[in-house]
Amino acid sequence: MPKLTLVQPESGLDSEALEAMLAEEANKDLLRFLTCGSVDDGKSTLIGRLLYDSQLVYDDQIAALESDVKKGKGASGEVDLAMLVDGLQAEREQGITIDVAYRYFASPKRKFIVADTPGHEQYTRNMATGASNCDFAILLVDARKGVLTQTRRHCCILNLLGIKKIALAVNKMDLVNFSSDRFDEIVSDFEKFTKTLSFEEIVAIPVAAATGDNILNPSSHMRWYHGPTLMVHLETVDVASDRTLRPFRMPVQWVNRPDSDFRGFAGTISGGELRPGDEVIVLPAGKRTTINRIVTYDGELDVACAGDAVTLTLADEIDISRGDVLAAPDAEAEVSDQIAANVIWMDQNPMLPGRDYILKLGNQTATASISTLKYKLNVDNLEHQAGTTLELNEVGYCNLSISRALVFDPYARDRDMGGFILIDRLTNATVGAGMIEFGLRRATNIHWQALDIDKSVRAQMKAQKPCALWFTGLSGSGKSTVASLLEKQLHARGQHTYLLDGDNVRHGLNKDLGFTDADRVENIRRVAETAKLFVDAGLIVMVSFISPFRSERRMARDLFQENEFLEVFVDAPLEVCEQRDPKGLYKKARAGEIKNFTGIDSAYEQPERADLRLEAGKRTPDELVSELISSLEKRGFI
Amino acid sequence: MKTTASSYLRQLEAESIHILREVVAEFTNPVMLYSIGKDSAVMLHLAMKAFHPAKPPFPLLHVDTTWKFREMITFRDETVKRLGLDLMVHVNEEGVREKISPFTHGSALYTDVMKTQALKQALDAHGFDAAFGGARRDEEGSRAKERVFSFRSEAHGWDPKNQRPELWHNYNTRVRKGESIRVFPLSNWTELDIWSYIHLEEIPIVPLYFAATRPVVERDGVLIMVDDERLPLDKGEKPEMRQVRFRTLGCYPLTGAIDSEANSLPGIIGELMATRLSERQGRVIDRDQAGSMERKKQEGYF
Numbered sequence: 001m002p003k004l005t006l007v008q009p010e011s012g013l014d015s016e017a018l019e020a021m022l023a024e025e026a027n028k029d030l031l032r033f034l035t036c037g038s039v040d041d042g043k044s045t046l047i048g049r050l051l052y053d054s055q056l057v058y059d060d061q062i063a064a065l066e067s068d069v070k071k072g073k074g075a076s077g078e079v080d081l082a083m084l085v086d087g088l089q090a091e092r093e094q095g096i097t098i099d100v101a102y103r104y105f106a107s108p109k110r111k112f113i114v115a116d117t118p119g120h121e122q123y124t125r126n127m128a129t130g131a132s133n134c135d136f137a138i139l140l141v142d143a144r145k146g147v148l149t150q151t152r153r154h155c156c157i158l159n160l161l162g163i164k165k166i167a168l169a170v171n172k173m174d175l176v177n178f179s180s181d182r183f184d185e186i187v188s189d190f191e192k193f194t195k196t197l198s199f200e201e202i203v204a205i206p207v208a209a210a211t212g213d214n215i216l217n218p219s220s221h222m223r224w225y226h227g228p229t230l231m232v233h234l235e236t237v238d239v240a241s242d243r244t245l246r247p248f249r250m251p252v253q254w255v256n257r258p259d260s261d262f263r264g265f266a267g268t269i270s271g272g273e274l275r276p277g278d279e280v281i282v283l284p285a286g287k288r289t290t291i292n293r294i295v296t297y298d299g300e301l302d303v304a305c306a307g308d309a310v311t312l313t314l315a316d317e318i319d320i321s322r323g324d325v326l327a328a329p330d331a332e333a334e335v336s337d338q339i340a341a342n343v344i345w346m347d348q349n350p351m352l353p354g355r356d357y358i359l360k361l362g363n364q365t366a367t368a369s370i371s372t373l374k375y376k377l378n379v380d381n382l383e384h385q386a387g388t389t390l391e392l393n394e395v396g397y398c399n400l401s402i403s404r405a406l407v408f409d410p411y412a413r414d415r416d417m418g419g420f421i422l423i424d425r426l427t428n429a430t431v432g433a434g435m436i437e438f439g440l441r442r443a444t445n446i447h448w449q450a451l452d453i454d455k456s457v458r459a460q461m462k463a464q465k466p467c468a469l470w471f472t473g474l475s476g477s478g479k480s481t482v483a484s485l486l487e488k489q490l491h492a493r494g495q496h497t498y499l500l501d502g503d504n505v506r507h508g509l510n511k512d513l514g515f516t517d518a519d520r521v522e523n524i525r526r527v528a529e530t531a532k533l534f535v536d537a538g539l540i541v542m543v544s545f546i547s548p549f550r551s552e553r554r555m556a557r558d559l560f561q562e563n564e565f566l567e568v569f570v571d572a573p574l575e576v577c578e579q580r581d582p583k584g585l586y587k588k589a590r591a592g593e594i595k596n597f598t599g600i601d602s603a604y605e606q607p608e609r610a611d612l613r614l615e616a617g618k619r620t621p622d623e624l625v626s627e628l629i630s631s632l633e634k635r636g637f638i
Numbered sequence: 639m640k641t642t643a644s645s646y647l648r649q650l651e652a653e654s655i656h657i658l659r660e661v662v663a664e665f666t667n668p669v670m671l672y673s674i675g676k677d678s679a680v681m682l683h684l685a686m687k688a689f690h691p692a693k694p695p696f697p698l699l700h701v702d703t704t705w706k707f708r709e710m711i712t713f714r715d716e717t718v719k720r721l722g723l724d725l726m727v728h729v730n731e732e733g734v735r736e737k738i739s740p741f742t743h744g745s746a747l748y749t750d751v752m753k754t755q756a757l758k759q760a761l762d763a764h765g766f767d768a769a770f771g772g773a774r775r776d777e778e779g780s781r782a783k784e785r786v787f788s789f790r791s792e793a794h795g796w797d798p799k800n801q802r803p804e805l806w807h808n809y810n811t812r813v814r815k816g817e818s819i820r821v822f823p824l825s826n827w828t829e830l831d832i833w834s835y836i837h838l839e840e841i842p843i844v845p846l847y848f849a850a851t852r853p854v855v856e857r858d859g860v861l862i863m864v865d866d867e868r869l870p871l872d873k874g875e876k877p878e879m880r881q882v883r884f885r886t887l888g889c890y891p892l893t894g895a896i897d898s899e900a901n902s903l904p905g906i907i908g909e910l911m912a913t914r915l916s917e918r919q920g921r922v923i924d925r926d927q928a929g930s931m932e933r934k935k936q937e938g939y940f
Contacts, residue, residue: 018904022834030646098799101782102775104828111646113826125803132805253656254663258692266688268656268807297687307648309655311690322663346803360808363663419806428812430802 028106031234032113034130036158037140038150039119042171044097046140046209047116050231053216054105098123100130109235119150124393125346128157128433132419135239137166138230143176143206147189149380153393155194156379160342160395160435162412164200167233174208178221196382203237205230243306247331248272248280249409249417251362252324256311264295264311265320267363270416271409272328273305274312281329282320283407288329290315323364325407325417333409333417336439337402341411342377343370345390347424347431352389354521356555357431359402361420367403367558368422374398388518390432399440411435426551458538462496465637466535468560469628471544472553472607473570474599475585476577478616478624482570483544485625490540495638498534500527502545515596521552528556535564540637548604563635568628569610572617574599647835651684654823656807657786658688661768661821662695664811668768668821671757672698672725674710675887676843677772679717680832681823683841685770686721697724699760699769703752704729705740705889707865713844726764730756740891741870749892754939758794761818768811768819776828780932786825792816796936830910837903846884847906849898853877860894 035043097118105112115130131137137158141151158166168190176182187204194202205214206225213219216231228236249271256264274280278291292313294301304310312326320326327333345351351370359368375384377395390396411418422432459466469486471479480501490497506513510526513519524547534541547553557565577599578586589597596602607613612631614624632638661668670685672678685694700714718725730738733751740748761769775782785801787809802810813819824832836843853864855877862869864877869891871877882895883906900906 018908022837022904022907025830026647026834026838027645030649099783099801101779102826103782104776104826126801129803129805133807254659256689256692262691264691266659268652295691297690307652309652309659309688358812360810362808415806419808421803421805421808421810423810423812428810428814430804430810433803433805 025106028109028111030111030113031136031237031239032115032134033136033138033234034100034115034117034127034134035138035140036117036127036131036154037119037169038142038145038148038154041119041140041142041145041151042209043119043140044101044116046138046169046171046207046215046230047103047114049209049212049215050114051103051105053212054107054231099126107231107235112234119154121150121153121393124153124157125344125433127154128161128344128346131158131161131163132415132433134163135165135241136234136237137163138169139166140169140171141186141190143170143172143179143182143186146186147193151190152193153379155190155197156377156382156395157344159194159197159199160344162415162435164198165237165239166199166202167230167237168202168204169230170204170206171209173206173213173219173222174211178206178208178213178219180206180222180224183225193382201237203227203233205233243271243414244273246271246306246414248274248278248326248328249333249414250274250310250312250326251364251407251417252320252322252326253363254322255320262313263317264313265326266309266311267326268309268416269304269306270362271306271414273303275303276300279329280314280326281332282318283325283327283333284335284405285319285324287316287318289318323362327407333407334439335405335407337405338371338440339400339402339406339408340374340437340440341398341400341420341434342437343390343396343398343422343432343434345392345394345396345432347429348392349424349431350389350391350517351396351432352518352521354518354525355551356425356558358423358425359400359406359420359434360423361406361408361418362416364406366406368400369555370398371401372399388516397437398434400434408436408439410438412437424551425554455536455538458536462538464495464538464540466538466540467564467566467637468531468535468541468543468556469566469568470531470547470553470556471542471568471570472547472610473616474572474574474577474604475546475597476580476582477570477572478621479544479546479570481621482614482616482624482628483542485621486628487542489625489629490638493638495540496538497540497542499542499544500531500534502527505530517596520549524549524552524556528559531556532559535560546598546604548598548602550605550608553607566611566635567607567609569607569613570616571606571613576617647831647838650827650831651687651835653826654681654684655688657809657821657823658685658694658770660807660809660811661770661819662689664809665768665819667764667766668696668770669699669726669761669764669766670694670696670770671772672700672714673772673887674700674706674714674717674844675772676832676836676847677774677824677827679841679843680827680835681770681772682717682721683839684823693721693723696770697726699726699728699766701753701756701760702727702729703748703756703889704734705752705868705891707844707846707863707887707890707893709846710844710887713842717842726760728756728760728763730759739868740889745892749939750937752889754937757939761794766818767813768821770821770823772824773822774824774827774829774832784822784825786822787811788820788822789813790818790820794818794937796820798932798936830907833903833907833910837907844887846887849881849883849901849905851879852882852895854880854882854895861896862893863890863895865890 035046037043101116103114117127117130141147170183170186183206205227206222207214207230213221214229218229250267250269252265253267256266276291276293279288281288292315294304295311325333353370353373356367356369359366373387374397376387378385409417418436420434421430424431471483473479483499487497487499505527510523513523527543531541531543581587588594589600598604730752738748738751773781785804789802854861855875861882883898884895900909
């Protein structure tokens with residue numbers, strides 16, 4: 001426990017002076033920046049140095065560091081400034097940064113929030129997290145190693161995330177004898193790489209974080225350098241945004257209805273400014289109305305601008321809910337259910353085209369799938385590569401198809417209106433981050449053709465309720481046998497049916513697809529869409545597909561209306577199926593002649609809540625079919 | 639707020655309000671952990687702003703260890719009454735029956751039973767799917783690493799090595815039954831910001847933050863206030879009256895006072911700007927073992 005040595009406020013600093021100082025403090029502007037670059041380039045040490053030299057490290061924190069050194073935790077037996085920043089045990093033990101750490105400091109000119117991001121490739125998603133709310137970046141390079149793959153990767157992600165100004169801090173200059181030639185060489189390397197990227201300003205600064213050269217104080221070892229120190233640059237770099245000058249946007253976050261007299265729409269203004277009496281358009285519906293009042297706890301406002309969290313009341317009673325966007329009527333946001341976007345993948349499980357993910361953009365939530373992966377971006381040389389999936393930390397340019405019309409602006413114009421995350425439906429993990437380039441078509445111009453003869457009319461003629469029975473289960477469990485027997489009996493009762501069988505469809509509609517995970521997803525998607533058309537035609541459709549993945553069965557279910565889709569789990573143990581082996585496939589799979597065979601070297605994810613479960617290991621197909629028929633009768637389908 | 643549009647505090651305020659609203663819009667059963675201190679005071683004030691003219695649409699929860707300063711409890715009850723809010727108070731009755739105290743069982747076990755376990759009991763009993771906490775990233779190393787929306791498993795555990803990426807203001811709010819999210823609206827505020835904001839907004843705080851003459855004993859360099867007769871005095875130990883105040887508030891036997899003359903907000907802020915010690919230096923529980931905050935958080939501590 002260090003001794004308490006409280007310094008009393010300077011004499012003469014009376015409460016009036018303090019008030020003035022506080023007012024000045026509160027009105028300082030704020031720079032949010034990150035430090036990034038390859039592992040061991042000294043990011044955490046650099047921030048430690050900034051904090052230490054700005055006298056923002058407390059005595060007890062220094063004491064804790066010194067105690068770490070005594071315990072042998074400091075790398076070199078000296079106080080390790082990086083340890084001020086690396087807050088997790090695993091980080092301190094391994095001497096690496098795993099997750100982004102946020103630090104707060106101020107100079108007489110500015111307040112700073114700095115995100116110290118990890119350099120290891122496997123933690124790239126944490127680097128992107130740190131960068132997403134920043135306006136400026138310090139990219140570090142070790143003067144001995146120069147520009148590395150990870151330097152380029154981070155540079156690429158900064159560019160994707162729309163950071164326009166960066167500082168290239170060439171660190172550890174002390175270890176290359178403060179050589180200006182080496183510095184020039186690295187800078188010219190870096191410029192070659194960035195010339196096709198869209199940075200507006202790159203300032204290169206030679207520094208030595210461990211010794212403090214050119215951090216706060218100009219280095220006496222590098223008289224050849226005439227530019228600003230890092231701190232001077234941080235204090236002066238101009239990142240003033242033009243958010244207030246942009247057209248008005250406010251995504252509705254929450255509807256405030258304390259009683260029947262008040263109905264307000266709460267949200268954070270993402271662009272422009274607003275006054276009572278201004279006309280706005282409500283998207284995606286396209287209705288117009290006028291702002292009545294801008295309500296806050298501190299009283300009503302005459303004007304609110306970008307960044308403010310406000311509550312608005314409107315002149316007209318129109319239906320508005322969370323996810324709608326209020327926009328300037330003369331500069332609407334885009335509305336589309338098809339978009340093109342850059343996607344950074346952040347999950348161990350690869351992105352599969354066609355699989356449904358949850359998309360969250362501001363206050364809007366929808367289901368989305370990647371319809372096409374146009375290309376993968378090679379972050380090392382910025383080349384475009386063909387690909388079918390995205391692995392962890394890969395970047396791809398994709399078309400996405402969304403379950404409903406999305407209101408957005410291109411990411412380059414507005415981060416809050418154009419940046420989205422993708423969430424896995426089963427694990428709830430955040431698996432991807434996307435930046436919208438543009439809408440592929442204006443959904444507002446494409447309307448569903450309303451048809452006079454619809455599903456109910458067709459079903460009525462057939463005296464049945466159309467539905468899809470989705471048979472899932474291992475190969476050899478008896479799906480096709482049961483489905484085809486059921487069809488015969490339904491036919492005999494005068495019902496109109498159709499059977500889609502996995503093997504048969506693979507000979508026709510899906511003959512271009514193989515057995516990779518990506519192809520299996522597409523296989524199911526096409527079959528589900530086909531089944532949907534047949535249900536629309538009024539038929540009772542049986543689909544007999546192994547369909548091993550929960551998420552794809554879920555995707556199929558989501559295409560249908562409620563009570564139109566029955567998941568039938570044909571449940572026979574693997575041993576029984578393998579013993580039956582009607583097509584001899586298990587034998588081949590065991591012999592290694594077939595790859596990715598469900599149950600052998602590819603997973604079967606059992607249904608958690610099937611609508612019907614058939615004990616196919618114990619009972620005969622006839623028994624199972626009568627069970628099915630009585631269930632369909634009970635549910636009113638036949 | 640009496641500041642200009644570009645001001646730093648106004649940005650922080652708006653960001654916090656956005657976070658508060660997001661939880662109410664996305665979760666079915668949120669709760670606000672109210673610990674009575676200055677950070678809770680600011681968080682509650684922000685909640686009053688976020689939902690105005692409605693009241694904050696969630697209850698407050700105070701986990702009472704039974705060892706809080708008496709002035710804190712008085713202040714808590716006054717605040718709830720003044721603002722017309724719902725407050726739930728939870729005490730780990732099992733711990734009370736076992737007579738768990740910081741003196742007989744040590745600060746680590748005491749904190750686990752009366753704070754961490756108590757908190758988990760309360761969260762489980764009401765099935766809250768989101769809980770607001772007033773923690774700030776500038777307080778401590780592991781907090782600096784935590785997301786604004788921080789996922790907790792069914793056992794309330796935090797996995798610091800596998801946090802959900804959190805981009806822009808798109809918070810992933812999805813949980814399964816039993817899982818929950820701890821939400822920290824003050825993540826980006828510093829201690830100085832909190833005090834400046836309290837000053838600008840004239841937010842009421844517990845009087846213990848202001849210097850006054852109070853009975854204290856000095857133990858291992860920490861000044862402990864004798865708040866009631868339960869504090870066991872060592873042989874020959876005599877409380878002395880000293881001009882002190884508290885920089886943070888918790889359980890009185892575990893919270894160190896500092897010698898101070900600051901009896902006004904400008905005085906506190908002036909002192910803060912000049913100090914050479916971090917805020918949590920008075921907290922005994924942070925130091926009971928290395929990486930102790932991170933470990934406590936993994937086990938469900940706020």
